[in-house]
Amino acid sequence: MGVAALTAVATACAPPPPQAASTSGEAISRDNCGIDVAVGGPPERVYAAYQPGIEIAHALGITDRLVGTAFLDAQVLPEYVDQQASVEYVPSLPSREALLETKPDFVLSGFNGFFAEQSADSSVGTRASLRELGVQSWILSPLCPSEDGLTDRSIDPATVTVESIFRDLRDLGALFEVEDTAETVITDMRRRIGDVEKRVSGAERPSVAIVSPNDDGSYGVASGIDFGSHIIERAGGTNAFADLSDKRNVDIGAEELVERDPDVILTDACCNADMTRRDAQSEVDAILRDPALADVTAVADRAVHPFLFADRSAGVRAAHSIELVASILHPNRVD
């Protein structure tokens, strides 16, 4: 807490970033998921929801502008732990009222369900309804719904890429007038991902499944349109369920997993703000323990690795996740 308080004080007292000099109420707009997001100067009160939304805010250095954060799937990346400790956090998504009570001028969401009309996650209303109140909003574009108010079922697979994250960083950098920070983040991610790709190129590509044991004996897996598939590809593997493209998360029976026979299994543990990879061990054990999976290559080779749902989220975590998966798939090439 001491550190958190210090960070809060330090960030609060830090001199304004150089770009803030141009805060002349200059109107600027960027397109996000087909919605024109226009601000008359950098937003000052930002509410960030979901892992990717919260982490991108810290990465852009706008931690001191966060009036609230909600719904982490896991602990934030180590480099943001102190920043996260300095902001308000609630484990569940806020209601519309609770959100508006924080008087946000910008809502940054890592997932589309937040603004959906008919979804278990819906809670604050559509982006159009927030804009009427003067609140601008942003969905990280790898999860753009085809229309405001829709969910996950309508994402365009072509946008589920690292490039989309870079574009988001650049656009948000412009809106928040932190372009230099955004460019630094992009350059760093590009360098790290490029380095991994260089090391794994030409290597044999094992088949990988991101698997989570469900309570009824079935298994949830990440499909071909999930960002996890992208992470696996970049890390030098192939998603064993790449051909499934109806939705991001698919529930299958044990038989289907035996049939696909992945070489490597990554778990998919979720969802609380303290969760670390250590907590995914219970999923590893559950998968290794299921007698039906005994003949799956990954299980027979004990190649079942702890991995978090947060690790396959489309955000600034991507570089870190690609490095991690590459170190699992190609330990001789990446460490």
Place this chain on the structure above:
Amino acid sequence: MTEGGSSTVAEAQRILTEPAVGARRPSTVARSVSVVAVLVVACGLSLVVGSYPIPLSDVLSAIVSPGTGAVDTIVRHVRIPRTISGLLAGSALGVAGAVMQGLTRNPLAGPGILGINAGASLAVVTAIALGVTTAGGYLWFAFAGAGAAALLVYVLGSLGRGGATPVKLALAGAALSAMVGSMTTVVTLLDAATLDQYRFWAVGSLTRSGADAAAAVGPFLAIGFVLAVAVGGSLNTLALGEDVARSLGTRLVVVRVFAASSVLLLAGAATVIAGPVAFVGLAVPHIARILAGPDYRWIMPLSALLGPALLLLADVAGRLLVQPEQLQVGIVTGLAGGPFFLYLVRRRKVAQL
């Protein structure tokens, strides 16, 4: 049906004194044999159909002489447990439904109507929230929840004039189900992790439990079946109305306690094995009644055969409909059971219990 009169009493005495099997019309026997055949086919399909393609001959050799390899593993650890779960849960639900309908003389009765499913579900969600993860752990929570719900409904239903009439019991059950259901929602909404798991608990599935759960609930199922058989004859007289039943020497309190315990054990065990499965307990006794007439000594064993046949066929359909995903059996029975039950209601005057 329920009014007295000498002809009804004579009919009752005939049913009571008539041997259960020997004197039935041959067609009933033939129908029972075909029900057995349907069950055998359902078991066969359940062993052969799945997303991992295995020819029938390989399935048979995996059963007869278990070896190693993916085929044998799947047959032994996926198909057989799934089929056994269907057999146990299906027969338990079928018999529980039959006893329930006989006991309450309510054609729309099922384990659901006395709040038993709702009580078991709330208890299981609470168990998940408390961190219980094994079938053995759920078991006691499910029984405790089912029992508490049944007891509460009985106390509520017994208040006021006239004691525990079927209608009052059903009303108390509906009210309690609503209340307990919203408490379940509260528990799940308070904890995202529980909610995520409950997503799978709220829908019945035959892939949930393995041999340990079957072994754990086995004794309870056996007692439940014995109790159901024991009250079969009494349910026949009860169908003529409580006054007639009493005048024929039926000890109503004993019958009620036996029957309610039987339903509790059977429905609780089925919930532990498969979670909540809709419509099987409701529809199966009606099909049995169409095939064998109103004698509960026939309805019970037929329900015990028809329940698993229906459940396994629904499960097989669930494996085929949305490949490579699978529909949980509770979804299939819910989808198919509704229209099917409406058809039954339209086709037969089911109210004539």
